Amino acid sequence: MSKEMKANNTNKRLHNVHLLKPGEYYLQGSQACIEGAIMAGCRVYGGYPITPASEIMEYASRRLPQVGGRFIQMEDEIASASLLIGASWGGAKALTATSSPGFSLMQEAISIAIMSETPMVIIDVQRPGPGQGYITASQEDVMQARWGHHGEGSIIALAPSSVQEMFDMTIEAFNLSEQWRTPVLVMAEEPVAHMRERLLIPPWNEIEIIDRKKPQDLGIMPENYLPWGHDIVAPMANWGEGYSVNFVALVHLEDGNITKYSPQMHYDCIERLFRKIEGNVNEIARIETKFLEGCKNLVICYGCVARTAMEAVIEARKEGGLDVGYLRLITLWPFPQERLRDIVGNVNTILVPEMNLGMMKHPITEALRDRFQKIVSIPSLGVLHSPEYILSKIYEEIR
Amino acid sequence: MNKLWIDERYCKGCLICVDVCPAKAIKASKEINDWGYILPTEDDMNGCKACGLCELMCPDFAIAIEEVDE
């Protein structure tokens, strides 16, 4: 890297400057998200305003220049997602945030990023659809997150449920994206993005930050470098580092060669992308459980609905004397099918409260197909379930 | 006299070089390459001053002039 390039590389320059000091804060989820991103090393943000995600970009516009990063309001969401690809290969960790209609517009760029194995993070503060839908709480993009982009590519998607997790999981999203060289989605909801809660910043040295693996560190010379080879996750040379990387998103050989097309080469290229994520599901995906030991009934939830669900489960056990377990999907995708089968025994009823008409119920049903008598969706559109509502459903289905 | 080199692997026989040469030093040959394209060849190289226009306007990087001092 030339001297001039080094001086201007925003990712290296001003590292560890103006980070939030360890301690307690009272912040909005949107603000915690940006603080997490900055902590993770994010120095480029590009976005387009949309309710209810705009607070994230407003806060980014204040904070990014303070840490030597760059913020830009792009012309639309297509441009914002595309910008991340350029920024990531330019050597920066880059972030955008949007809401459902904007998320739809980003799908092509997400697909390109999966194929080119570009680390980047997208926050989706979901809102109800279809169409303009409404501007309140929703979990209606959880399927779009997995299947919205064209082609056979897998994705990582996380579901935070508190202000603290908006911070922690934005860092985790950057770590996963750098570790697995793939776009990572944070599927937030309006309550989580807008609520204020205590945010605890731990001592900086206790925060794990993962950076992409570099060919330079592995002693791989430019002439032997395979931008999509060497390992299941290839080391990544940024542009500007003398590796003459030819970024391609067409089916390619490990060195980026596109002239040797054959069905076998096609299969090898795509199958590795798929295996990279799905084959490492147990390393990537996290699940949280409570009262699971020998439980006869089970509530499975994710995102901010998990907060209500936990409240309802505790009350059902305490006041109703019901045997109800609790399981929360912290990672939505890749879906931890085998892990779920390992930890969930035979139960009578599974209840799935979601702010949609029953989306994650499908992979749950597929995973636990022979473990339950019945599986019941508890839908709520546009508003977070109340504990009373979930409780009434528990009583209705279990008693 | 300067020497004209045609890269058979890359030439697609568009013959732009023949047209743009101010010295009329290049002509179409009867030879075809493995792709089936007609290759250009040297005509009367006496007028060639190695102006480089054929190299510059070749879309396929398939032509080169070697300046030969006499």
Added chain:
Amino acid sequence: MKKHPMLKYLKEEGPLGQRMPLILCPGCGSGQILNYTLHAVDRIMNKDKIRKENFLFISGVGCSARLTSHYLNFDSAWTIHGRTLAIATGSLLANPAFKIIVFTGDGDTGSIGGNHFIHACRRNIDVTILCINNGVYGMTGGQVAPTTSVGTITTTTPYGNIEEAFDLCKLAETAGASYVARWTTAHPHQVIKSIMKGLRKKGTAFIEILSQCPVHNKLSPVAMLKKLKENTIQISKEKESGEGKSLIGEFCDLDKPEWNESYQKLIDQFDHEEGKS
């Protein structure tokens, strides 16, 4: 055997095999423009002592985009149809030192990427855009483009095109680009000069190059080059015999604030404050 002087900037072979020849059709103007561009880059590298790794080539999708794909011995990106300038903007935000050359087509710039194009010009981001305008969608089979002239028969205007063609240079100038020029593939020296100017210019340089598609126009490359010369006229001579001809030359050459320069001032303001406390 002596090889073409610009082959040193191309990957004839990669670690896993042969990459050349170029995928383009015989006599395609895009190959010529790549040739001119590499000449310009070669001169800039030598004269301005700019290192190879500072250059970045980005393209979208279409015939023009295939110039990057996997041939260049530079950092390059063959990306998303129309989104080239958004991706270039991202790279510049990550590292403002990049000398970015964007290869784009008339469909890429004037149609699917029109919004990104005008906003890149408005922000005056530091890129050199080479718009290869052949007036047709070549890669997809010869459909009408936003730059196709009225009356032209294409595969999607079988009865003749009824829409006015876009003047992309006027658009770029109005939107705020620092440097705007138009040439044809039949003007190699002018194109090279403009590209060098563009690379040296801080801000958006838009260079439209009218190019030939011999396949979809069913004419020989030589005949098409001749036609391009005949159908264009220098801006200065417009009044004499400009009727019905495309103007070529430089439309504007301004010095205006570039996005990253302006943003750096925002950043520096905080650096100062930090220094004080």
Added chain:
Amino acid sequence: MESSGFIESEKGDGYERGDEVSHIERYEIRIAGFGGQGVVTIGRILGEAFTLYEGKNSVNTQSYGPESRGGACKSEVVVSDGEIRYPNVRKADVLIALSQVALEAYIADLKEGGILLLDPNSIKNMPDRHKYQVYEVPALEIAHDIGGARFQNSVALGALYPQIAHIINESSLLRAISENVPVETVEINIEAFKRGMSYVKRDEGK
């Protein structure tokens, strides 16, 4: 009123806590009115005071949508010494109603015997005074008196304080006010708070 700044560097280094206050399982405060009354700011001030300066947990949420900029508007604070799972009000302990519409919309969710604080000048139909502990403060009038309508939220907050003094210290609220209002208005806001505090009176009905 938007917060004066954001992350101050000395913030987060740890806070001095106020005097010991009562332990609470779950305490729910709802503030409702219309956009521009500073409803959202009161919520933020309360939440920050409980969390950072009292060491309790609190979640502050607000109504979201076009109505937060004109029209009906609400803000909620749930406080607990334990974990707060469901973030919204289930059955409010406190309702501050700054308009008739807000009162009608949210009175049903107020606990029987709960605290109802209102501005009598904004309320046409008074609720059942025997069902709730009703407190009155002419917040808008007092605010006009000391500097303008935009200080009515601090007057209301001051009027609320004596009713929740068992779970929060005055110093915590004052600190949260000074952190969350524009620097140049801190003094007036504190004065508004004190005026509200000294004015407020219990309406026992007849």
